[in-house]
Amino acid sequence: MxxxxxxxxxxxxxxxxxxxxxxxxxxxxxxxxxxxxxxxTDDSQAFSRAWTAACQAQTSSxxxxxxxxxxxxxxxxxxxxxxxxxxxxxxxxxSGNLIxxxxxxxxxxxxxxxxxxxxIDGLVMKGKGVIDGRGSSWWPPKPxxxxxxxxxxxxxxxxxxxxxxxxxxxxGTHILIMACNDALVSNLRIIAPGDSPNTDAINIASSKxxxxxxxxxxxxxxxxxxDDCIAITxxxxxxxxxxxxxxxGHGISIGSLGSGGSDVVENVRVRNCTLKGTITGVxxxxxxxxxxxxxxxxxxxxxxxAVDNPIQIEQFYCPLKVNCQNDTSSAVAISxxxxxxxxxxxxxxxxxxxxxxxxxxxxxxxLDRVYITSTVPGKKVYANCFNAHGKATRTKxxxxxxxP
Ligand SMILES: *[C@@H]1O[C@H](CO)[C@@H](O)[C@H](O)[C@H]1NC(C)=O
Ligand SMILES: *[C@@H]1O[C@H](CO)[C@@H](O)[C@H](O)[C@H]1NC(C)=O
Ligand SMILES: *[C@@H]1O[C@H](CO)[C@@H](O)[C@H](O)[C@H]1NC(C)=O
Ligand SMILES: *[C@@H]1O[C@H](CO)[C@@H](O)[C@H](O)[C@H]1NC(C)=O
Numbered sequence: 001m002x003x004x005x006x007x008x009x010x011x012x013x014x015x016x017x018x019x020x021x022x023x024x025x026x027x028x029x030x031x032x033x034x035x036x037x038x039x040x041t042d043d044s045q046a047f048s049r050a051w052t053a054a055c056q057a058q059t060s061s062x063x064x065x066x067x068x069x070x071x072x073x074x075x076x077x078x079x080x081x082x083x084x085x086x087x088x089x090x091x092x093x094x095s096g097n098l099i100x101x102x103x104x105x106x107x108x109x110x111x112x113x114x115x116x117x118x119x120i121d122g123l124v125m126k127g128k129g130v131i132d133g134r135g136s137s138w139w140p141p142k143p144x145x146x147x148x149x150x151x152x153x154x155x156x157x158x159x160x161x162x163x164x165x166x167x168x169x170x171x172g173t174h175i176l177i178m179a180c181n182d183a184l185v186s187n188l189r190i191i192a193p194g195d196s197p198n199t200d201a202i203n204i205a206s207s208k209x210x211x212x213x214x215x216x217x218x219x220x221x222x223x224x225x226x227d228d229c230i231a232i233t234x235x236x237x238x239x240x241x242x243x244x245x246x247x248x249g250h251g252i253s254i255g256s257l258g259s260g261g262s263d264v265v266e267n268v269r270v271r272n273c274t275l276k277g278t279i280t281g282v283x284x285x286x287x288x289x290x291x292x293x294x295x296x297x298x299x300x301x302x303x304x305x306a307v308d309n310p311i312q313i314e315q316f317y318c319p320l321k322v323n324c325q326n327d328t329s330s331a332v333a334i335s336x337x338x339x340x341x342x343x344x345x346x347x348x349x350x351x352x353x354x355x356x357x358x359x360x361x362x363x364x365x366x367l368d369r370v371y372i373t374s375t376v377p378g379k380k381v382y383a384n385c386f387n388a389h390g391k392a393t394r395t396k397x398x399x400x401x402x403x404p
Contacts, residue, residue, distance in 0.1 A: 025064070026054075028050045028064060028066050036074075037096060040075055047081075048079065056085070056086055063090065065091035066090075068093060068098070070096050074096060076114070078100075078113065078149075081120065082118045083123075091125075092126075093126060094128075097131070100151075113150040115131075118155050119155070121159055123157060123161070125160075125162050126164045128164055131167045133170040151167060151170035151172070152167070157181075158182055159181075159182050160182070160185075162175070163186050163188070166189040166190075169192055173200040177203070178207065181207065183210045187214055188215040190229075191217075200231050202230045205235060207239075208236070208237050210238070210239050211241075212230060212239075228249065228252065230252045234264065237268075239267070242271040243272050243273070245273070245274045245276070247274075248279075249278050252299075253283050254283070255286055257332045258332045265294045267296045271298075274303045276306065277305065278308065280308065280309045281304055281310035283311070283313065284334055285312070292332045294333070294337075296336045298337070298339075300338070300340045302342040302343075303344050310342075310372050311372070316355055329359055333360050333363075335363040336363075337365050338368070339367045341370075342369070342370045345372070351372040354388035355387075356387040358387060361387040367399065368392075369394045370392075385399050
């Protein structure tokens with residue numbers, strides 16, 4: 001038995017550890033709001049109550065923290081966590097695991113996502129827990145374009161921080177960051193089986209100032225379906241991606257763009273990433289007949305290991321080759337794109353494919369120090385190039401339509 005004094009000392013220690021790691025916090029433990037954590041009982045109401053209490057907390061010197069204790073698994077029905085909250089920072093500490101119902105057991109008001117975080121500023125979601133979307137019940141036997149529900153959506157937020165947790169088996173996109181400013185995502189593991197369709201790991205849409213760092217991503221590899229490790233889509237700017245290991249999956253993509261009114265993506269920097277066994281490497285894809293632009297985009301320090309289509313710019317994107325628009329009069333303009341210090345191997349022969357539209361074309365496309373070889377020693381590789389303009393230096397294979 002510990003004495004009262006020892007108890008006090010233990011509590012003091014715990015508080016000190018919590019404080020030194022994250023600043024002073026006020027804990028809202030989901031267990032105190034009725035959560036069971038046995039992986040079967042629906043804990044979503046308990047989570048809602050804990051969230052509401054934390055979000056409404058007026059704490060001047062400590063940060064309200066929704067605490068999900070370790071060594072337990074919490075079953076959550078589709079759930080929405082909404083802001084604004086009273087505190088300018090709020091922690092969501094995922095030490096334990098979260099699990100979704102299978103598709104047929106989904107109930108709730110909204111069906112586009114499992115966990116929706118809406119209108120919250122200063123949300124910090126971190127911890128070592130595993131978040132399991134149980135997506136296999138959603139995955140259709142054949143590729144389809146009706147995105148199923150998303151795993152987690154962070155919508156309308158400022159100052160979002162995601163760190164440390166593992167997200168597996170998303171029903172659709174694992175993590176969608178939409179209409180957010182200033183987000184930092186780091187040290188995540190995102191994993192879905194290779195035969196899972198439409199499981200983009202991280203999708204950034206209509207957001208500004210997003211950094212994705214040091215994360216491991218492995219997703220599906222069904223050809224022609226969007227299973228990107230990272231997809232940066234319309235309305236996004238000032239995006240930085242670094243230290244990502246991706247594969248299997250579809251690599252790191254800008255787009256597809258051009259299905260909206262006027263799609264814009266600009267100021268994107270992708271650095272220090274390794275793509276291993278992916279269907280595509282780094283690419284920019286736009287549909288025919290779209291409007292808008294993608295510009296000031298750089299891919300630097302990329303390593304390819306047995307990637308199928310390492311470098312692609314495509315202004316004719318039509319993934320399933322059905323109902324493709326056949327509009328040559330307009331396209332999303334692509335300009336100021338740099339591929340630099342890139343090396344590695346491909347299982348394909350056509351390792352660089354710059355396919356730009358007749359009407360718009362791509363301008364100021366630059367490649368420097370790009371060396372891609374075949375996984376088969378001695379096998380020739382080549383670049384395909386149509387209506388792309390710019391410069392290629394210290395690059396192999398040679399690219400005919402760019403200046404040396
Ligand atoms: C590059 O990425 C690796 C992880 O893939 C990381 O360990 C390393 O620190 C990164 N280096 C830089 C300069 O970003
Ligand atoms: C291009 O994007 C980078 C960020 O990746 C930014 O620092 C730079 O200012 C942008 N350049 C222009 C001309 O907007
Ligand atoms: C697209 O339009 C061009 C010109 O009108 C035509 O030659 C071509 O056959 C069309 N392609 C398809 C797939 O409809
Ligand atoms: C390059 O991409 C275009 C557009 O998707 C495609 O039509 C063409 O077949 C590709 N070229 C090669 C050589 O793979």
